[in-house]
Amino acid sequence: MQTQNLNRNISEVFAAITLLFAGCQSVNDQAIDIGRTWAVYKADAHSTSYSPLDQINTSNVSQLHAAWTFTLSDLPASAQPVTSQCNPIIVDGVLYATSAKLWAYAVNAATGEQIWSYDPFDGGGGGGQGRGVTYWEEGEDKRILFAGGNHLVALDARTGNPIETFGEQGKVNLNVGLRDDPSTIAVSMTSPGIIYKDLIIVGSRLPDLYGTPPGYIRAYNCKTGELVWTFHTIPLPGEPGYETWPKEAYQYAGGVNNWAGMSLDEERGMVFMSLGSPTYDFYGADRIGENLYGNCVLALDAATGKHIWHYQTVHHDIWDYDLPAPPNLVQVNKDGKKIDAVAQITKQGFVFVLDRETGEPLFPVEERPVPASNLPGEEAWPTQPFPLIPKPYARQMVTEDDLTHYSDADHDSIVQQFRSMRYEGLYTPPDLKRTLMIPGTRGGSNWGGAAYDPATSILYIRGTDAPDIQTIIKEEAQVVAGLPIIDQGRRMYSTYCASCHGTDRKGIEANPSLIDLKERMTRQTALDKIKRGGGLMPPYAGVLKEGEIQAILAYVHSVDENSEQLTNIETDTTQPARDMYLNITGYRTWTDPSGNPAIKPPWGMLHALNLSTGEYEWQIPLGNNEELQKEGAPETGLEGKSGPIVTAGGLIFIAGSEDKKLRAIEKSTGKLLWETTLPAMANATASTYQVNGKQYVALSVGGTEENPSGSIMAFSLPQ
Numbered sequence: 001m002q003t004q005n006l007n008r009n010i011s012e013v014f015a016a017i018t019l020l021f022a023g024c025q026s027v028n029d030q031a032i033d034i035g036r037t038w039a040v041y042k043a044d045a046h047s048t049s050y051s052p053l054d055q056i057n058t059s060n061v062s063q064l065h066a067a068w069t070f071t072l073s074d075l076p077a078s079a080q081p082v083t084s085q086c087n088p089i090i091v092d093g094v095l096y097a098t099s100a101k102l103w104a105y106a107v108n109a110a111t112g113e114q115i116w117s118y119d120p121f122d123g124g125g126g127g128g129q130g131r132g133v134t135y136w137e138e139g140e141d142k143r144i145l146f147a148g149g150n151h152l153v154a155l156d157a158r159t160g161n162p163i164e165t166f167g168e169q170g171k172v173n174l175n176v177g178l179r180d181d182p183s184t185i186a187v188s189m190t191s192p193g194i195i196y197k198d199l200i201i202v203g204s205r206l207p208d209l210y211g212t213p214p215g216y217i218r219a220y221n222c223k224t225g226e227l228v229w230t231f232h233t234i235p236l237p238g239e240p241g242y243e244t245w246p247k248e249a250y251q252y253a254g255g256v257n258n259w260a261g262m263s264l265d266e267e268r269g270m271v272f273m274s275l276g277s278p279t280y281d282f283y284g285a286d287r288i289g290e291n292l293y294g295n296c297v298l299a300l301d302a303a304t305g306k307h308i309w310h311y312q313t314v315h316h317d318i319w320d321y322d323l324p325a326p327p328n329l330v331q332v333n334k335d336g337k338k339i340d341a342v343a344q345i346t347k348q349g350f351v352f353v354l355d356r357e358t359g360e361p362l363f364p365v366e367e368r369p370v371p372a373s374n375l376p377g378e379e380a381w382p383t384q385p386f387p388l389i390p391k392p393y394a395r396q397m398v399t400e401d402d403l404t405h406y407s408d409a410d411h412d413s414i415v416q417q418f419r420s421m422r423y424e425g426l427y428t429p430p431d432l433k434r435t436l437m438i439p440g441t442r443g444g445s446n447w448g449g450a451a452y453d454p455a456t457s458i459l460y461i462r463g464t465d466a467p468d469i470q471t472i473i474k475e476e477a478q479v480v481a482g483l484p485i486i487d488q489g490r491r492m493y494s495t496y497c498a499s500c501h502g503t504d505r506k507g508i509e510a511n512p513s514l515i516d517l518k519e520r521m522t523r524q525t526a527l528d529k530i531k532r533g534g535g536l537m538p539p540y541a542g543v544l545k546e547g548e549i550q551a552i553l554a555y556v557h558s559v560d561e562n563s564e565q566l567t568n569i570e571t572d573t574t575q576p577a578r579d580m581y582l583n584i585t586g587y588r589t590w591t592d593p594s595g596n597p598a599i600k601p602p603w604g605m606l607h608a609l610n611l612s613t614g615e616y617e618w619q620i621p622l623g624n625n626e627e628l629q630k631e632g633a634p635e636t637g638l639e640g641k642s643g644p645i646v647t648a649g650g651l652i653f654i655a656g657s658e659d660k661k662l663r664a665i666e667k668s669t670g671k672l673l674w675e676t677t678l679p680a681m682a683n684a685t686a687s688t689y690q691v692n693g694k695q696y697v698a699l700s701v702g703g704t705e706e707n708p709s710g711s712i713m714a715f716s717l718p719q
């Protein structure tokens with residue numbers, strides 16, 4: 001503790017000196033608090049992922065080297081390696097982060113030494129997706145707020161101890177207050193909440209399935225945990241937008257949640273957020289209509305939660321085109337004037353640039369007719385908005401010429417698939433014939449979001465070209481009288497679980513095998529996992545009935561001798577009787593039978609978009625698959641979800657592709673200036689900060705076999 005205080009003092013002195021310099025150089029319009037240039041998720045409340053620091057710059061970045069590694073160890077040594085998506089924040093020399101197990105940590109940002117850790121699960125399993133924490137202070141009261149499972153937790157930033165007077169012993173139950181019975185749902189948060197005065201405004205993570213709760217936006221008092229306001233993203237009778245749904249939908253429709261994070265304009269008192277699609281994601285016969293505020297950029301009064309404006313990017317979404325990243329708050333030069341705007345990147349590869357005060361598009365957007373649905377009861381919305389400027393940064397149409405040819409047999413197989421599916425370009429509705437979807441459910445862009453350079457109004461965007469195939473099946477009656485529980489479970493497993501864990505239960509890609517589950521985990525742990533989810537596993541509490549979960553558990557683990565055979569599967573009376581259609585192959589990149597990408601590269605790109613002109617300054621492939629790169633051809637680019645960051649030192653830092661690289665790219669040209677291979681893939685956005693006069697770049701790095709929990713690594717220049 002002593003050393004830490006000493007460090008603090010030194011850092012304050014340096015901060016003062018640097019501030020003096022900043023003043024002389026007049027590089028910065030206003031004084032920078034050097035200890036707090038990355039004190040918020042994605043750098044600041046505007047979600048810029050921009051740093052005013054320039055000690056590490058284009059002239060010296062080639063000397064960048066590992067400064068320290070903080071090894072996480074919250075998982076047992078035998079566990080499957082995991083990755084945390086956390087973007088650490090740094091406040092006055094202390095780095096705050098969450099691990100993949102969703103423990104919170106405070107680490108000395110200059111040395112990588114742990115100050116404290118906190119386990120929100122009290123020794124329980126834990127885990128889930130989390131992208132970091134939120135810092136709040138009032139005088140000497142300094143707090144870290146973050147979501148551990150179903151709870152919003154408030155900790156003392158100095159000790160990591162829960163704030164006893166916040167909620168119940170430091171926790172607020174996020175399941176409470178979302179329309180549905182809190183004991184039957186599992187609400188968590190993936191992106192950290194945002195602070196406005198003494199409020200923390202939060203979104204939620206929800207399953208993309210039938211029976212999901214609504215993704216209301218909520219604001220809690222940072223001191224007490226008291227719920228201050230709620231915004232109904234699925235409007236109640238009498239609220240604007242209610243007319244865009246069937247009359248009773250507010251009682252059963254779900255989703256329309258903000259999982260991607262928010263941005264805040266402090267002066268205007270406005271909070272901006274990107275909303276996800278309504279559920280079920282691929283079939284909307286029970287939610288005919290435009291479905292506001294699904295897929296909207298939404299602006300609310302931060303103090304009251306009152307609606308200010310919204311802009312819907314997809315009407316009646318049936319593709320899971322959730323808005324995947326917080327809108328960047330930007331400035332656009334138009335006709336000699338600087339206009340405050342928000343820029344929203346998307347999974348489809350569109351960028352919507354909207355006036356910050358009104359939500360009006362600053363570039364022309366056309367409502368174009370799109371194909372109709374063939375699924376019974378479904379009414380795809382007849383038009384969708386297409387921005388004319390900027391051009392899309394991800395491929396939105398492929399033809400047979402775009403299919404790969406790694407061998408004749410592989411090529412023939414994908415050509416055959418291509419011809420047999422329904423495919424009419426962007427917004428082809430899901431179909432029983434199967435449909436091709438590009439961009440797929442995972443982008444275009446994803447949660448890493450874009451980085452914005454305020455000096456040039458350039459937005460840096462990662463774009464992925466990864467098609468999915470959607471296979472829609474009509475779900476058969478779930479419960480068949482007289483079938484033994486294991487057989488019931490097998491049926492339900494194939495409907496709900498096989499798309500990820502495989503029809504043979506052997507796992508697919510990152511989704512683990514469930515064979516020998518009994519040897520690896522207790523019945524109770526498996527039950528908790530199925531109910532609460534974690535990592536990329538969706539939570540099934542509330543989605544499936546207790547009896548249905550018991551049946552699946554009987555199939556994948558063991559029969560509970562005490563449970564009555566399926567007698568407690570009742571029919572759901574809150575929802576209208578309807579056909580259920582399910583997509584059983586989503587969230588996987590389309591490959592040929594040998595596992596190679598089915599469409600030609602590039603598979604991932606980095607784009608520099610000038611927001612004032614709407615033109616791209618440069619576009620480069622990002623990442624490389626050396627095995628598949630053709631001789632003399634450009635790098636292949638790779639898929640990725642994390643985002644770039646941009647600095648006053650003229651640099652972009654980006655990781656997040658399977659080649660395990662962290663790269664530094666010259667922001668004005670797109671030229672690669674430095675790269676390093678990390679011990680594992682860093683599926684996370686970097687942070688940069690200065691402490692004791694030294695600039696660091698830090699990021700969460702995935703686990704390895706030796707160290708499954710992963711680490712946080714920091715890089716700096718040599719002495």
Ligand code: HEC
Binds near residue numbers: 514
């Ligand atoms: C969207 C893909 C997906 C679906 C659908 C899915 N899972 Fe999972 N599941 C995962 C992933 C990914 C993990 C690993 C999670 C982690 O990292 O903690 C997992 C983990 C698990 C585990 C823990 C296994 C272990 O060894 O740690 C169990 C048990 C499980 N899933 C059961 C199910 C059941 C039962 C269903 C259907 C009701 C289901 N899953 C549906 C992706 C999925």
